[in-house]
Amino acid sequence: MSSQNIDLVNGKLGKEMFKFTVPFFLATLLQTLYGTVDTFTVGKFATTGSVSAVATGAQVLSLVTFLAYGLSSGATVLLGQSVGARDYEKSAKIVGNTIIDFSVISILFVAIMLIAHRPVLTLLNIPKEAESEAFKYCFICSLGIPLIIGYNTVCALLRAIGDSKSPLVFVGVACVVNIAGDFLLTGVFNMGAAGVAIATVVAQGVSFIYSLFFILKRGMGFEFKKKNIKFDGYTTKQIFAVGIPMGLQSILINMSFMFITSIINSMGVFASAAMGIGDKIINFAFLIQMSVSSALAVVVAQNVGAKKVDRAIDAVKMSVIVCVAVESVFCLFCELKPNLLPSLFTSDTEVISMAGLYMMAYSIDAVLTAITFCLSGFLNGSGKTTANMIQNLISTFLGRVPATYILSRLPGTNLFIIGLAAPISSLMSMVMLFFIIRHVRKKELL
Numbered sequence: 039m040s041s042q043n044i045d046l047v048n049g050k051l052g053k054e055m056f057k058f059t060v061p062f063f064l065a066t067l068l069q070t071l072y073g074t075v076d077t078f079t080v081g082k083f084a085t086t087g088s089v090s091a092v093a094t095g096a097q098v099l100s101l102v103t104f105l106a107y108g109l110s111s112g113a114t115v116l117l118g119q120s121v122g123a124r125d126y127e128k129s130a131k132i133v134g135n136t137i138i139d140f141s142v143i144s145i146l147f148v149a150i151m152l153i154a155h156r157p158v159l160t161l162l163n164i165p166k167e168a169e170s171e172a173f174k175y176c177f178i179c180s181l182g183i184p185l186i187i188g189y190n191t192v193c194a195l196l197r198a199i200g201d202s203k204s205p206l207v208f209v210g211v212a213c214v215v216n217i218a219g220d221f222l223l224t225g226v227f228n229m230g231a232a233g234v235a236i237a238t239v240v241a242q243g244v245s246f247i248y249s250l251f252f253i254l255k256r257g258m259g260f261e262f263k264k265k266n267i268k269f270d271g272y273t274t275k276q277i278f279a280v281g282i283p284m285g286l287q288s289i290l291i292n293m294s295f296m297f298i299t300s301i302i303n304s305m306g307v308f309a310s311a312a313m314g315i316g317d318k319i320i321n322f323a324f325l326i327q328m329s330v331s332s333a334l335a336v337v338v339a340q341n342v343g344a345k346k347v348d349r350a351i352d353a354v355k356m357s358v359i360v361c362v363a364v365e366s367v368f369c370l371f372c373e374l375k376p377n378l379l380p381s382l383f384t385s386d387t388e389v390i391s392m393a394g395l396y397m398m399a400y401s402i403d404a405v406l407t408a409i410t411f412c413l414s415g416f417l418n419g420s421g422k423t424t425a426n427m428i429q430n431l432i433s434t435f436l437g438r439v440p441a442t443y444i445l446s447r448l449p450g451t452n453l454f455i456i457g458l459a460a461p462i463s464s465l466m467s468m469v470m471l472f473f474i475i476r477h478v479r480k481k482e483l484l
Contacts, residue, residue, distance in 0.1 A: 043200035043259045046337050047122055047344040051352055055337060061202040063329040065193075065209040070325055072216040072241065074318045076234045079220040081384045084230045086311050087167035089384070091231040093314025094168065094303065095175035097296050098158050102147050104288035106187045110140065110194040112281020115339045115421055116273075117198035122343025126260035133195055133258060134266035135273040140191045144184040151180035163300045165307040171231035178232060182239030189246035192253065197336055199259050208249045216241035283427035284418060294434045298442045302456065305446075312392035312453060315383045319397060323368045323404040324411075327361045331415035338419025347420075354416045361408035372401035392453050399457025406464035413471040422478060429470035438463035 044058045073096070080088040113136040120128040155176035164172050179186075189212070193205035219237025223229045229236070303310045334357050341350040372379075376394030384390060417426040441459035445451060 044202070046200055046340045047346055047349070051349060052356060055333070055353055055356065058200065058202050058337065059330055059333040061206040062197070062333040063325065065202070065206040066325050066329040066332075067322075068206075068209045068213040070318075070321045072213045072220075072238075073321070075217050075220050076238065077314060077318045078383055079224045080231060080234060081311075081315070083225045083228065085167070086307055086384075086386065086389070087165065088171055088230045089314055090165055090168035090303075090307055090310040091171035091175055092234055093310065093317065094159065094162055094164050094299060095172045095179070095231065095235075097299055098155055098162070098172075098176050099151070099179045101158075101289055101296075102151055102183055103186060103190070104291075105285045106140070106143065106147065107190060107194075108283075108285030108288040109143065109278070109281040110136070110187075110191050111284045111335070111418065112277040112279070112423075113139075113191075114194045114198040114336065115280050115419060115423075116277055117195060118336050118339030118419070119343035119421070121199050121260075122340035129199070129258075129260055130262045130266045131270060131273055132277070133262055134268055135270050136191065136195065136277065137267050138269045139274055139277065140187055141184075144187040147187065148180060148183045151176070151183060155180060158296075161300065162296055163303040165303060165310055167307050168310070175231040175235045178235035179239060182242060185239060185243040185246050189242050189249060192246065192249040195258070196253075197332075198339070200336070200340070201259070202333065204249075204252060204256075208245045208252075211248055212241040212245035215244050280421055280423050283423040287423075287427040287430050290431055291434050294439050297439055298456075298459075301442060301446050302453070308386070308388050309392055309453065311384070311386075312380070312389045313396060315380050315389065316393040316396035316400065316453070318383070319379045319393075320400045320404070323365065323372075323401060324407065326364045327404075327408045327411035330357045330361055331411035331418075334412060334415035335419035338416055339421075342420050350416065350419070354412055357412040357415070358409055361412060362405060365404040365408040369401040369405050372397050395452050395454035396457050399454045400460055402458075403460035403464050406461055406468060410464055410467045410471060413468075413475060416475065417471070417478075420478075422474075425474050425478070426471075429467060429474060432470065433463045433467035437466045 044054055046054055046058060048054075076092055076096070077089060080092050113132060117129055117132045117136075120126075120132060156173060159169070159172050159176065189208065193208060196202075196204050216237050219240055220234055223233030223237055227233060299310075299313065302313045334353060337353045338350040341347065341353070376398045377390050379397070380390045380393035383393075414426050414430070417423065438459050441462045442456055445456050445459055448455060
């Protein structure tokens with residue numbers, strides 16, 4: 039194995055997890071940073087309509103990226119388990135098959151998005167002031183889907199074998215290119231949402247090309263040759279058996295957020311812009327559990343493959359303690375100073391106030407998801423993705439969506455009241471996850 043790859047099944051668990059998770063966290067931080075810079079740039083150099091266009095358009099594009107990420111996670115779990123079992127012949131087959139599968143998927147997604155982005159934006163009740171720019175944003179990003187999927191697939195495979203440092207470098211390259219592009223195209227040339235979209239696609243493309251050259255030079259840490267790049271029906275079936283529930287879960291949950299966006303968009307462009315800014319800030323709050331959950335899935339996958347389930351459970355306990363501690367601090371800050379962070383993105387006092395209310399509710403959810411994300415990471419890494427998908431869909435479509443609709447119809451409602459739907463949903467999810475994991479362990483399915 040390469041020296042870049044961390045051995046997650048031996049040695050001191052806390053030390054190895056720390057070395058693996060920190061680059062994961064930093065990569066997620068950089069990804070969120072350049073996504074936030076998109077919103078910051080249009081907020082400072084364009085109109086409120088541009089902010090709404092990028093916020094809503096990004097949600098439409100995330101249908102593709104979340105689905106692709108979910109599907110690639112099937113390859114991550116399968117590859118992680120084979121690496122943990124030291125079955126490198128199978129590992130090479132999984133990598134080669136993944137290359138074929140996702141090349142086809144990326145082309146298919148381009149066609150779907152070019153056809154569907156306009157009807158989807160219309161369904162989202164996109165404000166008239168943002169409509170034209172949102173169409174441009176989605177069209178440009180749709181053309182760059184193969185680059186986005188390729189980049190994320192390479193990172194997923196490297197992390198599965200224990201290399202979280204190289205993807206951090208790739209993300210760093212993308213971040214620098216994207217930020218420079220945002221300020222040049224939107225700040226200097228006043229291209230609005232279109233400038234942000236072009237910067238995003240170019241950044242992902244540069245990073246993807248760099249990652250390909252990197253792998254060709256360094257390799258995967260085990261023998262991998264051109265002959266391994268071929269389609270294998272059984273391997274594809276295994277990858278999708280794990281990945282489809284994760285991808286389906288991602289896309290359906292994102293669709294639920296689009297429904298929520300539609301509700302808030304109907305409240306006007308100020309509410310739409312406030313939600314866009316609030317979501318970008320809250321994404322930072324979710325960074326710790328998102329990165330830990332994703333890293334944890336790899337740790338669990340490798341240890342399950344190595345028949346070390348108790349070590350995997352210990353990893354979950356450590357992760358929950360760290361995540362809850364960090365998110366509790368963030369929640370307290372948002373309750374005491376709700377308007378401070380939104381004021382960094384816009385000078386509009388009405389948008390700042392509304393975004394602050396939104397964050398006060400969502401910061402409570404950050405503490406709860408610190409637990410649910412870690413438990414989900416355990417289930418995903420162990421291959422129990424269907425059970426995790428079911429509980430997520432129940433908490434979303436029987437919790438978050440109806441709660442959002444009901445709370446939005448209350449007299450005198452605001453973004454704080456509507457935002458309370460999030461912690462309600464997370465409480466449901468937490469209860470179900472505890473029961474699922476207890477059942478899995480009791481039945482000795484792990």
